[in-house]
Amino acid sequence: MELSQIEESLKEKTTEKQDLQLLEEMIKAALMYGHKKTRTNPKFKPFIFVNRNNVEIIDLNLTLDKLEQAIEFLKNKIKEKATILVVATQPAAREAIEKLTKEFNFSYINSRWIGGLLTNFNILSKRIEYFKKVQADFEKGEFEKYTKKEKQKINKNIFKMKKLFGGLENLSKKPDVVFIIDLSIKGHRTAVREANRIGVPIVAILDSDDDPNLVAYPIPANDHAKISIDWLINKIIERLKD
Template identity: 40%
Template sequence: MPSVTLEQLLAAGAHFGHLTRRWNPKMKEYIFMQRNGIHIIDLKKTQTALDRAIEAVKQVVSEGYDVLFVGTKPQAKEIIAAEAQRCNQFYVAHRWLGGMLTNFSTIKKSIKHYKNLQKMATDGTYEKITKKERLMIEREKEKMQRVLGGIEEMKRLPGIVFIVDTKKEYIAVNEARKMRIPIVAMVDTNADPTIIDYPIPANDDAAKSISLITSKIADAIIEAKQKVNEQKALEEAAAKEKEGAGEKGAAKEEKPKKATRARAKKESK
């Protein structure tokens, strides 16, 4: 059964592409028709592509890797942040900093600086500096929070990246490709799907369409994590059971030894 119905996609307006004059010919296979100068996306292909993308995301999560959500356009940023937080993953919703993937070691230094700024408010530093200095620190902290807040706990590169609007987020796309990180992305009729590992043909301008697709990706992550936790619990239970069985076996072996020693003592008398 598809992860999303055609009715849901229609209701979200996922089928509306861009003006025909703005199309990318490489999107031809995903276009159903044109109406009033606008390309209409084939939603059956959207269904298939989304299911394929979801399986890829689940596989990455099951292997213990993280997902990075990226979407900085006004109609996407709140959705990206909310859905990433819901599935406990990382996100960039304000602005993509060049080098977030290709120069991650430098980004980690920026994150460390941001965390140090956060500590200043509680470690007594504010009491030792002037009001003007506190204000400057607060402004810097707020600025860094917008850019780095969604990745401050990201210790390593993500296993896969989910992107809304590949044309706007072209730097993120280029960096992910350079680092050979698989990309799942909503691809509209004006974009190039061939540079994306798991393109999802859909309207990437309508908030409802963005919300529907992004929520399905988040749902897949939650489901995959739950299965990982269940498998881990089963393995731990099996290990404990095996350990318990081993202790019982050792106890049984100990009893005959004691009996043998008792007999030997009796015979010697």
């Protein structure tokens, strides 16, 4: 089946003019490209439209439906002033996540998952508070009395902590929602397990190698290409601001 035929078949399933326009945007942004068939998670199969040249093609009409459900859920949570944590440690998502988290003041993790952040939050929150205090003291010049070598050591320590905790400064309690991009990344898998263990709902952009049953609001799409992630996050921002 030729790529142009696949695109036309996807469009034929769409009845609304507005949805057709969105579908065309999604095709251009490469949202429909999953992984090779050998990597397919059996539980993802309902979201697969067809396989082309050993690559899974995701049904973008289902992506659109699931995206709408996820956005409505996030909208309601924002109205409730819920705490939302975004997890996206891959370079392809960095720019989009920075934009999303700044727009809505969400907490985020963009370097690596901190084991126990959800399941041992009381302990981890003390480390976050310590980081905030040390950083504030540094900015106030509290360490000027130390030697050059001591200040370099403190600087290095602050840098390491900022990499871990920099996006968590406003996280004063366990998150009410966790939003993850790509479930297959090692640290992200741990985040999923921790969230499910304590009953925190997950919204996730996930691909053909992921299990959609692990999350409350799956958004099936290409989760490894920057162009796809950018389109999805920009659309989510746009809709959440409506």
